[in-house]
Amino acid sequence: MNKEDIKPLEELLDEVRDIDGFPIADDEDILKLSDPPYYTACPNPYINDFIKKHGTPYDPETDDYEIKPFVGDVSEGKTDPVYMAHTYHTKVPHKAIEKFIEHYTEKNDIIFDGFCGSGMTGVAAQNLNRNIILSDLAPAATFISYNFNKKSTNNIQKIANQIIEKTYDECKWLYETTSKEKSNQMSLNDELESGEIQYVIWSDIYRCPYCEQEYVFWDEAVNSETKTVKKKFECPHCNAEIKKRNSEPVIETKLDSALGKEVQQTKQIPVYIDYKYKGNRYNKKPDEDDLDLIEKINSREIPEWFPANEMPDGDNTIQPKKSNGFTHVHHFFTKRNLWVLSELFNNIEQSNLNTSQKNSVKLYFTSIIQRASKLFRWNKNQAGPLTGTLYVASMYFETSIFSLLRNKSHIFNSIDINNYNNLLTTQSITDFNNIESNSIDYIFTDPPFGDNLMYSELNYIWESWLKVFTNNETEAIVNKTQNKELEEYTYLMTEGFKEMYKILKPNRWMTVVFHNSKAKVWNAIQESITRAGFIIAQVSTLDKKQGSFKQVTTAGSVKNDLVINAYKPKKEFEDKFLKNAGEGLEADFVKEQLKHLPVEANIERTEQMLYSKMLAHYVENGFKIKYDANNFYKLLHDNFVELDGYWFLDDQAEEYSEWKSSLKLNEIEDIKKGNQVLFVVDEKSALTWINNFLDEPKDYGEIYTSYEQIATQTDDKIPELRELLDQNFILEDGKYRRPKTRKERESIEKSRTKNLERAWKKLLDRAKNGSRKIKNIRKEALIHGFTKCYQQENYEDIVTVADRLYKSTLESSGDILDFVDIARMKTE
Template sequence: MSSKDISPRLFLDDEFEETKIVPDKVVCLGIEFPSEDARREYFRAELRKKLPELKQIEGFPIGEDDDIINLSDPPYYTACPNPWLNDFIEEWEKEKVELEKEGKRKANFEVKTPYAADVSEGKNNPIYMAHAYHTKVPHPAIMRYILHYTQPGDIVFDGFCGTGMTGVAAQLCGSENDVKALKEENAQIGVRHGICSDLSPIASLIAATYNLKFDPKTFERKASRILEQVEKELGWMYETEVDGKKAKINYTIWSDVFVCPSCGNEIVLWDEAVDLDKEIMKDSFPCPHCGNTCSKKNMEKAWETSFDSLLNKTVTLNKKVPVRVNYTLSGKRGEKDVDSYDIDLIRKIENINLSEISTYKLQEGYNTAQPIRSNGITHTHQFYTKRNFIYLNKIYELTKCNPIITIWFTSIIQNSSKMYKFRLDRKGGIVNGTLFIPSLNIEQNIVKLLHSKIQDIKNTFYNNRDNSVISILSATQLSTIRNSSIDYIFTDPPFGGNIMYSELSSIWESWIKVVTNNKEEAIINNVQHKTLFEYQTLMNQSFKEYYRVLKAGKWLTIEFSNTSASVWNSIQNALQGVGFVVVNVAALDKKQGSFKAVTTTTAVKQDLVITCYKPSDAIIEKFEKSEDKAKTAMDFIEELLVHLPVHLSKGESTTAVIERSPKILFDRLISYYVQKGYAIPMDAQEFQKQLRERFIERDGMFFTASQAIEYEQKKEKCSGFVPMALFISSEAEGIEWLKRELQNPQTYSDLQPEWMKNMLPPKKGDVLPELMSILEENFIKDEEGNWRNPDPEKAADLEIIRNRRMMKEFNMYLEQAQKPKAKRMKDTRLEVLRYGFKECYKQKNYQAIVTVGDHILESLLQEDEVLLQYYDIASSRV
C-alpha cells in the first residue's frame, strides 16, 4: 500500500452522497436563508472577514484560519471568540418582552436568598457520558440553581463552560419532565438561554454538539455511511486468521518489553507476569533466561529505534510487542496468542509511508513529561499504533466541517490510543487526569468503537436545543459580551494545580487542528511559570469580567473543587476584591469521583459551591453619593441580610447560619469598603453596637424583623438546634474545631468539605496550615484511615512532637530575621510565633523575641495580645 493510497482526503463517492431534501427556510439573527447550509456558508464568510480583529482578543486559539472556519458553525458556535454574542443577547431581550406579555415571566423578578441546600446528583446520564472530558458537573445539578435564580427567557453564562453542561441545563429547564424529576418547589418551567465559552477548542466543540440543533437520524445515517466506506477500504487491517478462516479482530493486547537486571536479556512482561488460567497478574517472577527474581520495580524498559516516515527521522520509543488477539468468527468471540499471520499483517502496516499526514509535537508540561520520559513519545501520533493512526486519519477526513460528526470521532480518541489499559476482566480504560501509557495496553478496533458511539451520541438529543451559543474566549477578557447583560452565572473554573487542561486536551486538539492558547490559562503550573500568585491574578481578572457582564442585584454560583486552603482563600478574596458579596457555601456531591479522588487517601467526596451576588444599583449609588458612610454601611448590611438564608436544615434540626454572625458581617463590609477604596467608617465594636440597634439578634445571628419572625417559626418546627459553628481563622481555632468534630472518628474526606465551609481568612501575616498538617500534628489516625482525638496518655507525646516542629519553624524565622538585609516576613504561623516567644521568654532569650518581632508584620504583632505582651517585656530587657 503506497502513501498515495492512505493520504488524507475527502473520499466521497456517489453512493455516499445524501438524498437531497428541500429544507424549510431558516431565519437567523433576522436574516432569512433558504437552508441551513446557506446560513452556515454566509456566516462562515462573515467570520473569515472578522478574524483579523478577533485575533487581537486574549485567548484566540492556535490554528490555521481554514481549520477554525471549518470547525465553526456560526453564528451559534465559533472556534474562536464569537462576534455575534451581543446580537443574540439583544434578540433574547426582545423575546423577554413577549414572554412577559404572555405571563410567563415577571418584569420585577427578584431572588432574595441563595439556593442553600446541599446537592447530590449522579453522572450516569447519556448527555454526561457521551464524550469524556477532564471535569464535568452533572446538568441536573446545575438545573437546580438555574431554576432558583432565573425565570424563563433569562440569559445564563458560564465562562469556564467545559463541555457546556450549563447550556444544557439552561435549555432543559424548558422540559416539564426533567424539571419535575428534580422535585424543586416553585420551579418555573421554561427555556433559559445559555452563553457558554471556554479557552479550550475541544471543550467548546463538545459544548456546541451538546447544545446546538441536532437531528439524530441524519447523524446516524452519515456516521454509518462513513464507517461503511472506511471499512470497505481499510477493513483488512483488523483481520486475523483462525483455523485457516478469516476472522475480525476486536482488539489486540500489547505488552512492554523489559531487560533483566541480571543477565541483560529481554523479557516480554505479558509472558511472565500474566496467568490467564489463574486470572492473576504477578508482581514478581523468575527471569526465563537466568532465573533471577524480576519485577517492574527492578527492571528497565527495552528501547528500539526505527524510522518514522511522518517525522522523516529515526526515533527511539519503548519497545512494545503484540501478544494476544481477541476476535469474532461466525458471530462467536474467541482469543488466541499472536501468530505469524498477525505479525506479518503488522509488519505490512508498519511499512506504510505516512509522510502526507500531520502530527503535533507535545508541548513541554507537567502531564506531557510522563510519556516523554517513560515512553519516548514526542508527537501525538506516537500515542497510537500505526494501524489505529491510519484508520483514524481516514475517518477524520470524512468528519471535518460538521461539529456533531467530529465529536463522534473525538469521543473515541482516548480509548483508541495506547493509554487504554489492559485488565484481566477486559474492562479497561484510561487513567483520567494523566497521559499515562500502561505496560499492558489494548489496541481497540476503531470501527467497533465508533459503532458503539453512534447510539451514545444519538442519546444526547433533547428538545429545546438551539437556545444556547458557544464561543472560545478567555474569561479574563469577555470583550464580545456587553456590560450588565447577563442574568445569572454558574461556573466551574479550574482550581489551582488540580488539572492541567491544555496539556491533557492536546491529544484531542491535535486531531481538530485548533489548539488551546494557554497564555491566559488559569492554573498553577511550574512549566508555564504560573504560581499561586499568577493563578490569583488570572482568577481576579476573570471575576472582574464576571462582575462587569452580570446585571446588578443578580447572582453568581461557583463550584469549587480543591483541597488547598490557600486556593480556597484566593478564590474568596478574588470574588470579594472585585465587588461580589459572598453569602453561602454549600456542598455538591457528584457521586462518582475522578481517578485522583477515588484512589488517594486525601480524596474529597464533595465539591463546594460558593454563592455570591452583585450589589444592587441602589446600594452602589448610595455609596457613591452618600457622605455618611457609617449610615450607608448599615444599608449595605441590610441588603446582605436580605440575601442570606434564614434557616438551614441539618437532618431534623435547624443549624445556625454562620454568615449572619457579627464577625462575618463585619468582614463582608470591610471587604467591600476596601475594594471600593472607601475609608472604613467604624471599628468592630462600633459596628456591633449599630448592628444591635438596627437589627434583631437570635442565637448569635442577626436578622431583619420579618426574617426574625420566619426564623422563629421554622425553629419551632425543628426537633433540635445546631449552634453556631466554630470559626476557623487561625490554627488554634482549627484545632478546637477538629476536637469537637472528632468526638466521633472521621476520615479526611469527610472532614475536608466542612473544614473549607467554616474557614475564614486568617489575620494578615498569619498562615493557616493545611488541614492534613494540623491533623498529623495534633490527632491520631487509625488503621482504617479515621482520625480521632488522642488518648490522654498519647496527647502528651503528640504535644512534644508538635512543639519540636514549631520550635524548628520558629528558629527558621529567627535565622531569616538575623540576615543583614532581612525584610519583614509576610507569611508566618501565629501559633509558631506564640510558642517560640514563650520558649524564648523561658530561656530569657529576649533578643530573639525582639529580632523576630521586628521582622513580622506590624499589624500581626500589634493585634495579637500574646505576642505583644512577650515583645514589650523582651524589649524592656534587651
C-alpha cells in the same frame, strides 16, 4: 439570528483578533470549524446580536429581582447518556445544574458559562427553555459544547453510519485475525475465515536488573487466571526475584516515516487478542499471522492525512516524552488505529455534508480518541485513560476503532436534548469586550482549579485533529512550564471574574463549582471572586458519594467539591458606598448581606463570617475600617436579631423560627452538633464550630470528643481547645456555655482583643528584629494586627511582617493577602 442575515465571519475576524484567547490556527481552519453565528472557533462577533434578540435589557427602575441562594440536595445523574457520550476532564452533570438554573432564573433568561468545558450548563439551560451563551478558551471544549447544544440535525445517525460503514469496508483488513476455532477444525479443502479483532493488549519489554536479559512484562508479572499484576515475580532467564521498579524499560530505535527520521521509544509487543468470530467472542495469544499483519501495516505509508504535531512542553507531557519517547501526536496511537482514524476523518471531510453535519460526525470521532490511543491503559479494575493526565501505562489496550464507534452509537442514540437558543464563543475569560455590560441574568461555571488539570495539554491531541489550538497565554492554571504559580493563577482568575461581574446584571447571582483539596487554592478562588466585586453569600459542598449537594460548609472545607454562590450588589448599593467611601455604612453592608442569605441555619450568618465579609469588602475597596471585632458585635446587637448564634433582619427572625419548628429531630441534632462546619482548619472555624455545638452547656470531655473528629492539621497556630473555651466562653458549674448577655459577650471580646494584641506585638517584634522567616503563625493575631495597622494607615508594619512570612502563610488566607496587597501598593 438567521445565517442568511449575518455578515460573514471571514469579514469579522479582524474585529475579534485582538480579544484575549484568539486561538492558534490558520484563519482557514477556524472558518472551516465554525458554524456562525451559533458557534465560532474564535471570539464570537455575534454575541450582542444574540443578547439583543433574546435578552431583556436591565432597568434599575423596574427591576424587582429578589432571590435567596439555592438551598437543597441535588442528584448528580452521572449515568445520563449526555454525560457519558463524550469524555471531558471535569464535568458537572447537567441534571444537577438544572436545579440551580431553575432556582435563579426564569424562562427566556440568558445564562452564561465562561468555562463551559463539554457544555453541560448549556444542556441544562436549554432543557429549561433558557437562552445560553457558552465560552471556553479551549477550541476542543467549545467544539464539544457546540455539538451537544446545537439544533438537532435530521438523520445524523444515518449519515454517521454511512461514513463509518464506508470506512469499515476500506479498513476492515487491518483488524483481521485467524480464528483458532476454525483452524482446529480445518481440512485441506477448507477456505480460511477470519475473525475480527475487538482489542489487543500491548506490553512493555523490560530488562532484568541481574542478568540484563529482556522479558515481557505481561508474561511474567500478570497472573493469567486472576488477571492481577504481581508486585514481585521471577526473571524467566535467571530466576531472580525482581520488581518492575528495579527493571529498566527496553528502548528501541526505529524509523518514523511521518517525521522522516529515527526515534527512540519504549519497546512494546502485542500479548493478547480479543476477537469476534461468527457472533462469539474468543481470545488468543498473537500468532505468526498476527505479527505479520502488524509488520505489514508498519511497513506501509498511511494514505490519508493525520496530525504529526510535536507535543507541547508541559507539566503533563513530561511523562510520555521522557518515559516513552512519545514526542508527537501520532506516537500516541498504534499505526493500525492511526490508519483507520485517518481514513475515517478523511471520509468525513470529503463527504457532501454541510459544516453542522460534518461537526456532528466529528463529535463521534473525538468521543473515541482517548480510548483509541495508547492512553487506554490495561488494568483489571480501572481500565481506561488515567483521568487528567497523558500517562501511558506499561500495558495498554489497542481497541478497534469500529468497536469503539459501535459502543458510542448506542449512547448517542439515547441522547434527548430540548434544544433552545444558544451561542458558543472561543475566547479567554479575561476579555469580554464583545459582550454587553449588565446583560446576563445568571452565571454558572466550573473553573480550572490550580494545578489539578492542564487543559491545553490534555486537549492537544483532540485539537491536533481539529487543527485549531488553545492560546494558553491567559490559561488560568498553576503550571511550572508556563511559569504560572498561584500568584499568576489568582490574578488571571480575578481578571476573569471581573469580566463576569461586568456582564452580569446587578443583584444577580453567580454559582461557581470548585474542586480542590488545597487550602491555598480554595483561598485564591475566594479571593478572586471577592476582588472582582462579588459578595459570597453561600458555600455548599457536593457529596459525590451520595450524589447530592449538601447545604453545609465552612471556609475551610477544602476536601470536598464546593459550590460557591455570590451576588453582584445592586448599583445603588455600590454607588452609595463609593460616594461615601463606606463611611457609616457598615450596618448597610450587613443588612445587604443578610438579605441575600437563606433564612435556614447558615454559617454565613455568624458574627465571625459577617465580620470577615465586611472586612474584605472594605479592604478591597480601600475604605477605612472603623470597627474591630468587639465594636462590630455592638453594631450587630444594636441593629439585628440573634438566634442560635445567627444574625437576622427582624422579618427573617420569624421565618427562621418557623423553619426550625418544621425540622425533624435528626436535622435539629445536626445543627446542635455544629455540623455546618465540616472541618476546623483555623481559629475562626474552630470558634464557629464550638459556638454552634454549645446549644446547651456541655462539659469539656464531651466537647473534646466531638472536636477531635472534625479538627484537621493546619499551619495555623490555633490555641489548645481548653484555652479557646476559657477565653471565649463561660465556665459555669463545670460546663461551658455561650455568653448569654451583652455584658458577658463584650467582656469576652475585650479579653480576647488583649490576648490577640499581645500575640501581635510579639510577632511584630520578631519581624523587626529577626532575619529568618517566621512560621507557626497565629493567623487571628496576624489579621488583628493587620487590621489595626490598616486603620492607623501604618502600612510599613504590615509589609515588614509580610516580608518575614513564608509564601504558603500569605497564600493560606484571603484576609491576609488583602491587607498585604493594599499595604505594598500604598508603600510603593
